[in-house]
Each structure stands twice: as structure tokens, then as C-alpha cells.
Amino acid sequence: MKLTGKLLYGFVLFLFLVLAVAPLVFTFLSSFSNEGQFTFKNYEAVFQKDKLLLLWNSCVIAALIAAISTIIGGVIGWIISKTDVPLSTIFKLAFLLPLFVSPYYFAVAWKDVFSILGISGLQGKNGIVLFIHSLCYFPLPMLIIAAAFTNINRNIIEAGLMTASRVRVLFSLEVPLIKQAFFSSFILVFILSISEVAVATYFLVPTFASDIFIQFSAFYNHAGAIASSTLLLLICLALLAFEYSYFMKAPFLSIGTKGNPTNKIQLKTLRIPVMLALLAFWVVVILLPIFGLAYQAFKAPPEFSQVRQNIIETEGGGETGFYVKRALDLLLPVIPESLLYAAIGASVICILGFVFAYFAQRKSYHFFDAVLLVVFAIPATVFGIALIKFYNRPVLDSVYSSFLIIVIAYVGRFTFIASKVMSHAIGKVPFSLEQSAMLAGASPLQRIGKILFPLIAEGFFAAFIISFVFCLGEVGTTIVVYPPGSSLLPIKIATAMHSTPEGLMSGMVFVALMITLAALTLLFAGYSFISKNKSWKQA
Amino acid sequence: MEASIVFENVSFGYGKKKLFEELSFKISGNKLTCLLGSTGSGKTTILRMIAGLEIPAKGKIYINEKLVAGEGAFISPAERKVGLIFQDLALWPHFTVQKNIAWGLKNKKADDADEKVFDMLDTFNIRSLADRYPHELSGGQQQLVALARSLVLEPKILLLDEPLSNLDSKMKSVVMDYMLELKQQFDITLVYVTHDHRDTEELADEIILITENGEVALAGEKETVLAAAEFKIQFGI
Numbered sequence: 093m094k095l096t097g098k099l100l101y102g103f104v105l106f107l108f109l110v111l112a113v114a115p116l117v118f119t120f121l122s123s124f125s126n127e128g129q130f131t132f133k134n135y136e137a138v139f140q141k142d143k144l145l146l147l148w149n150s151c152v153i154a155a156l157i158a159a160i161s162t163i164i165g166g167v168i169g170w171i172i173s174k175t176d177v178p179l180s181t182i183f184k185l186a187f188l189l190p191l192f193v194s195p196y197y198f199a200v201a202w203k204d205v206f207s208i209l210g211i212s213g214l215q216g217k218n219g220i221v222l223f224i225h226s227l228c229y230f231p232l233p234m235l236i237i238a239a240a241f242t243n244i245n246r247n248i249i250e251a252g253l254m255t256a257s258r259v260r261v262l263f264s265l266e267v268p269l270i271k272q273a274f275f276s277s278f279i280l281v282f283i284l285s286i287s288e289v290a291v292a293t294y295f296l297v298p299t300f301a302s303d304i305f306i307q308f309s310a311f312y313n314h315a316g317a318i319a320s321s322t323l324l325l326l327i328c329l330a331l332l333a334f335e336y337s338y339f340m341k342a343p344f345l346s347i348g349t350k351g352n353p354t355n356k357i358q359l360k361t362l363r364i365p366v367m368l369a370l371l372a373f374w375v376v377v378i379l380l381p382i383f384g385l386a387y388q389a390f391k392a393p394p395e396f397s398q399v400r401q402n403i404i405e406t407e408g409g410g411e412t413g414f415y416v417k418r419a420l421d422l423l424l425p426v427i428p429e430s431l432l433y434a435a436i437g438a439s440v441i442c443i444l445g446f447v448f449a450y451f452a453q454r455k456s457y458h459f460f461d462a463v464l465l466v467v468f469a470i471p472a473t474v475f476g477i478a479l480i481k482f483y484n485r486p487v488l489d490s491v492y493s494s495f496l497i498i499v500i501a502y503v504g505r506f507t508f509i510a511s512k513v514m515s516h517a518i519g520k521v522p523f524s525l526e527q528s529a530m531l532a533g534a535s536p537l538q539r540i541g542k543i544l545f546p547l548i549a550e551g552f553f554a555a556f557i558i559s560f561v562f563c564l565g566e567v568g569t570t571i572v573v574y575p576p577g578s579s580l581l582p583i584k585i586a587t588a589m590h591s592t593p594e595g596l597m598s599g600m601v602f603v604a605l606m607i608t609l610a611a612l613t614l615l616f617a618g619y620s621f622i623s624k625n626k627s628w629k630q631a
Numbered sequence: 632m633e634a635s636i637v638f639e640n641v642s643f644g645y646g647k648k649k650l651f652e653e654l655s656f657k658i659s660g661n662k663l664t665c666l667l668g669s670t671g672s673g674k675t676t677i678l679r680m681i682a683g684l685e686i687p688a689k690g691k692i693y694i695n696e697k698l699v700a701g702e703g704a705f706i707s708p709a710e711r712k713v714g715l716i717f718q719d720l721a722l723w724p725h726f727t728v729q730k731n732i733a734w735g736l737k738n739k740k741a742d743d744a745d746e747k748v749f750d751m752l753d754t755f756n757i758r759s760l761a762d763r764y765p766h767e768l769s770g771g772q773q774q775l776v777a778l779a780r781s782l783v784l785e786p787k788i789l790l791l792d793e794p795l796s797n798l799d800s801k802m803k804s805v806v807m808d809y810m811l812e813l814k815q816q817f818d819i820t821l822v823y824v825t826h827d828h829r830d831t832e833e834l835a836d837e838i839i840l841i842t843e844n845g846e847v848a849l850a851g852e853k854e855t856v857l858a859a860a861e862f863k864i865q866f867g868i
Binding site (some may be wrong): 245247248250251252253254255256257260264265268269 | 681706708709713714719720721725735784
């Protein structure tokens with residue numbers, strides 16, 4: 093493996109550096125240039141009072157979102173990981189749904205819900221962004237905190253139980269032991285929400301990230317947008333630095349781990365009420381917006397409207413469901429392309445991620461983990477701007493004008509997650525298994541293909557599912573870089589947001605949501621098949 | 632001497648796997664009893680049931696003539712006055728040595744907590760380690776801290792789960808000496824789980840031999856059990 097392995101690693105490293113890191117470095121350096129001269133001029137506007145105030149407001153909103161999400165996610169994460177509430181696994185999966193769907197879809201869905209309830213005047217209100225982002229991002233703290241609780245050494249808890257009550261053990265022993273998980277949850281949600289553009293733009297709420305997008309795409313103020321991006325990027329990196337070691341290990345991305353088994357807390361008479369409370373919460377925060385979306389999507393156009401008249405005249409009826417049909421007409425041409433690009437993106441991500449993960453686990457090559465993390469944490473819009481600045485030149489036109497730029501966007505955004513998922517999977521397989529295959533004369537490919545891969549198949553497939561769904565829903569970067577003449581599902585919807593009747597917008601989002609759910613269901617079915625179809629696991 | 636711990640027809644299993652069925656034995660008070668058996672025989676599970684960390688599916692468990700588990704009764708671990716030294720010691724990694732030892736006393740709002748903690752540190756000659764964290768200690772030192780943490784609460788019963796298995800021979804000897812001192816110094820029943828019959832020769836007053844099927848093969852005074860043919864066959868002596 094020695095020379096070939098190092099060459100392979102070097103090649104993959106070089107590829108990622110060139111594709112994803114070089115644009116960022118180039119963009120950062122170019123922010124100090126004006127007409128070929130080194131200058132800080134581009135940053136002057138960033139430090140104006142109105143911009144700083146906008147940044148401050150955005151940080152405050154993001155911090156509140158992070159706090160609310162962490163609290164909600166923490167409580168639910170504790171319940172499903174530490175108590176004997178029925179259907180805990182189903183709840184865990186059910187609550188994960190918002191993570192796999194663009195927050196923008198939930199923005200449209202909640203607007204529909206409020207519309208049905210007769211609540212209007214949401215435009216320009218910070219509260220609506222706070223509300224939607226909190227409900228979209230709480231699954232992330234839930235995942236992180238549940239994993240942290242599960243991974244506490246059972247004996248440590250039981251040693252505490254020998255002398256103290258459950259409550260005391262929870263707050264004196266368990267919570268302090270997993271405080272990194274709480275901080276990391278807060279930081280991650282903060283970074284995600286401060287970088288998110290689509291929801292704020294939809295509700296016309298001014299945020300720092302949406303201002304960057306507008307500066308770049310509407311005013312062509314590239315220099316100003318890049319300077320603002322740099323400031324936002326530095327804030328995100330500074331926050332990441334606090335919990336750097338925890339993010340590098342990312343124990344919450346360990347798929348299929350049961351951690352150290354720990355006796356679940358017996359809820360006794362509270363078992364059913366807690367389950368019902370979780371169910372009610374799920375119905376309200378996830379099912380209700382989907383229902384609102386469906387209601388608006390299938391609702392007939394307003395009576396006496398021109399649209400309705402046209403339908404009756406041309407089709408003789410079928411007003412109900414008109415918007416969904418129309419949405420399907422608009423989106424069907426882009427669905428195959430979206431699925432294909434997501435699949436290609438996920439495949440490239442998993443291959444690169446596997447190489448990084450393998451060398452991190454087996455050769456302790458951890459130095460590149462930090463780069464992957466930084467690129468992952470960079471605000472989506474900022475990354476998109478960097479890709480444009482780097483690839484928009486004649487010599488790279490074959491990349492810039494093709495679907496390759498989209499795949500590069502996907503690779504940059506999500507390789508970190510895939511590499512961590514696979515790193516955990518590889519870490520669970522003793523190296524001695526590969527070494528004994530080596531002694532038996534197996535080539536590197538045979539060792540990886542016949543020995544390692546069957547043992548990490550679940551982790552690999554989980555990484556693929558996660559990457560695929562994230563790619564399918566990605567809009568922050570791709571909306572900036574997508575080539576003219578092409579479109580993807582989320583981009584088509586996001587670009588239509590202000591010029592499309594409400595019903596049609598609901599119809600489009602509903603169709604996109606159903607496509608995502610269908611893809612998720614198929615992929616999870618495949619994952620379940622792979623997980624169960626292993627008789628050697630019973631040994 | 633009245634039995635300190637009584638198992639009466641106790642059955643237990645994990646899922647479909649039955650660990651033991653209608654297990655019965657008695658452990659005498661104020662003695663060091665070794666639970667001896669091979670890996671997987673259920674010794675640790677017996678210890679955990681005494682501590683209250685596992686609940687028997689059937690049968691009854693008495694501690695000092697009080698029903699602690701079975702027939703609908705259950706007394707929580709914190710109320711049983713039982714100490715447990717885990718195999719991996721389970722020292723709280725974010726507490727110093729002093730806080731590890733003091734925490735249980737603080738929970739019980741003991742007035743003389745600090746005094747008791749310092750006494751215990753002196754008993755085990757680990758006062759100089761008071762401000763260190765568990766990861767800064769050697770294996771033997773961690774062992775002593777774990778002992779101090781349990782004993783400071785003055786349990787009536789101390790359960791030890793293979794306490795010597797992770798120690799080198801020198802530290803084993805040191806900890807064994809402490810065990811023998813514990814017997815004399817503290818008015819306490821000791822239950823010591825091990826798979827190594829050599830530990831029993833030095834430490835035990837009584838031995839209970841558990842088979843792979845979770846049954847009691849032999850039980851009684853050390854000399855009687857050690858001399859039994861079955862014991863010799865099982866351990867190849």
C-alpha cells in the first residue's frame with residue numbers, strides 16, 4: 093500500500109485543495125485587491141455603522157435560534173436516549189426530517205399554515221425567521237446531545253446512582269460530562285442559521301447573509317460581497333475554534349452505535365404521557381406545516397380569479413389540485429437532473445470521504461480534517477461566491493459552465509460529514525483484520541474490497557444517504573453558481589419565490605418535499621436491507 | 632454469624648439468554664467471600680443485583696435480613712448502604728480525587744464530610760493526590776481512590792468486581808494488602824468477584840464457585856472448597 097496509498101491520498105488531497113480550497117483562498121486574497129493594488133478599501137463599507145448593526149442583529153437572532161434549538165433538541169435528545177419512552181427509535185428518525193429538507197421549504201409551509209389560520213403581516217419580522225430556523229435546526233442538537241448521553245460510560249452513571257438520586261446524577265455528573273455537546277450544538281446551529289439566506293429572503297427580513305447575496309447577485313458589488321463574506325467567515329471560524337476538538341471527533345456522526353448500553357430511566361406512569369407529548373410536538377412542528385403546504389397546494393385557485401376561469405374554460409374543471417399539476421409540469425423537467433446530480437455528488441463525496449477517513453483512521457493523517465471542517469462551516473453563499481470568482485475565467489469555462497461546478501459545490505459543502513461518518517465506521521473495525529489479510533497475501537484492493545468494505549457497508553451507505561439528501565436540498569451555494577440554461581429543484585423554487593402565486597409556490601414546494609421524502613424512504617429501505625442482511629452479525 | 636446477603640431462587644437473563652435459574656446461596660456477614668467462576672458465568676451480574684443495578688426476573692434478594700428485591704419490592708442502590716468497585720473503577724473524570732471521594736457525602740449533606748474525606752485520604756496514603764484528576768493517576772492509585780470513594784460512605788457491604796485484573800503484580804500485592812486490612816479495620820462484608828482462583832487463596836474467608844451455567848457448584852469455608860475435588864478439576868490444580 094505504501095507508495096500507491098500515499099499517491100492516492102496525495103491525489104485526493106490535491107483534488108480537494110484545487111477544487112474547493114483554492115477558490116476560498118483566492119477569494120480571500122482578492123478581497124484585499126482593488127485594480128491590482130493591495131488595499132483595505134473593500135472593507136471600508138463593511139465596517140460602516142449600518143452594516144455592523146445588521147451583523148449584530150443577525151448574530152443576536154442566530155444566537156437566539158441556537159439557544160432555543162439547543163434547549164428543544166437537548167430535552168428531546170435526553171428523552172429518546174435515556175428514558176424508556178415507547179417508539180424512541182421512530183421518534184428519533186421522525187424528528188430528523190427537518191435536517192434533510194431545505195429550511196426554505198418549511199418557510200413556505202409555515203406561511204401556508206399561518207395563512208390558513210388568518211395570520212398575516214409576517215414580512216420583515218425577525219420573529220418568523222427565529223421561529224422557522226429554531227424548528228428546522230433543533231434536530232441537530234437532538235442528534236448531538238442524544239449521542240453524547242448514550243456515549244457516557246454506563247459505570248460512571250451507576251457509580252453515581254450508588255449514592256445519589258437520578259436527578260442529581262443527571263445534573264451533577266452527566267450534563268457536565270457532555271457540556272461540549274451542548275456548546276457544539278449551539279455553535280453549529282449558530283453557524284447554520286447566520287449563513288442561511290433563503291428563509292430571510294422569503295420573508296424579506298434583512299440579514300447579513302442575505303445582504304451578501306443581494307450585493308453579489310443584484311448589485312454586482314463583488315468586492316463588497318466578498319469583504320462581507322470574509323467577516324462572516326471569520327466569525328464562524330472563531331466559533332468553531334472553541335469546540336474544535338469536539339467537531340474533529342464528531343462522535344454524533346457515528347452511525348449505528350449504541351454507545352455503552354445504559355439502563356434506561358423507567359418513566360412508569362409517565363411513559364405514555366411523555367410519548368404522547370413527543371407525538372403532539374412532532375405533529376405540530378413537522379406534520380402541521382406539511383399539512384398546511386398540502387392544503388394550499390391542492391386548494392383550488394380563488395373563485396372568480398382569471399386562473400380559475402381559464403381552467404374551467406380550457407379543461408372543463410379540475411380546479412382542485414391545479415397548482416400541484418402546474419408545479420409538476422414546471423418541475424418534472426428538472427427532477428431527473430436534480431436526482432442525477434445529487435447522486436453524482438454523493439458518490440464523489442463518499443469516495444473522497446472514504447479516502448480521507450481511511451487514512452485518518454489507519455495512518456493517523458488528521459491534518460486535513462481541519463480543512464474539511466473549515467470548508468464545511470463556511471457559509472454557503474460565501475462558498476458560492478468563492479467558486480464563481482475562481483472558476484469564472486475562460487480557461488476554466490468547461491467547469492464553470494457545466495454541471496461540474498455544482499458537483500464541486502456539493503463536494504466542498506459535504507465531504508466533511510461523509511468522511512466523519514465513515515471514519516467512525518472504519519474505526520470500529522480492528523486493523524488486525526486487514527493485517528491478517530495482508531499476511532494471507534491479499535492486495536490492498538482485496539483487503540479494502542473483501543475485508544473492510546463489507547464491515548463498513550452500513551456506514552458507507554449511511555454517508556451516501558446523508559450526502560445525497562443534503563445535495564438534493566442544497567440551495568445556498570448552488571443558487572449562486574448554477575450554470576445558465578440549467579436548473580435544479582431547489583433553485584427553481586427559490587428563484588420563483590417572489591414572482592409566483594402563493595398556491596403555485598406551495599405546489600412546487602409540496603412536490604419538492606414529496607420527491608425528497610420518496611428518495612429518503614427508498615434509501616432508508618436500502619439501508620435497512622443492508623443492515624439486516626448480515627448473518628455474521630449474530631455470531 | 633447470620634447471613635448478610637441471601638439469594639433465594641433468583642432467576643435472571645438478558646433477552647432470550649438465561650443467565651441463571653433459581654439461584655440460591657448465602658453470603659456470611661463480616662467476612663470476605665469470593666465469587667469465583669469463569670468469564671460469562673454471571674458473577675458480575677450477581678454483584679450488580681446485590682447493588683440494585685439489575686432487577687431479578689424472579690426470586691428474592693435479602694440484605695441484612697431486609698428484602699431489597701423481589702415480590703414487588705425494590706430498594707434503590709442509593710438506599711442499600713452498599714459500595715461497588717467497578718471493574719473499570721468508574722472514577723468521575725471531571726472531578727478531582729478529593730471531589731470523587733467527597734461527592735457521595737455531600738449528596739447526603741454530611742456535616743463532617745471534609746473531615747471524613749481527609750481521613751480516608753490518609754488511610755490510603757493518597758492525600759498528596761487530592762487535587763489530581765483520575766487520568767493523572769496510575770492504575771493502582773485509581774484503585775485506591777475507588778476504594779476510598781466507596782468506603783467513605785461507610786457501607787455495610789462492599790462489592791468488588793475483579794479489582795486486581797488491570798494491575799501489575801507489584802500493585803496487586805499492594806492492593807491485596809489493603810483488602811486484608813479492610814477486613815480487619817472496617818466492620819464490613821466484602822464480596823469479591825474473580826476468575827482467578829489464586830486470589831481466593833490469599834484473601835477469601837469463604838468461596839462460592841459459580842459454573843458456566845450460572846449454578847452454584849461449591850460454597851463454604853475457603854479450606855473446604857479449595858480441598859474439594861471438583862474445585863481442583865475445574866481449575867486444573
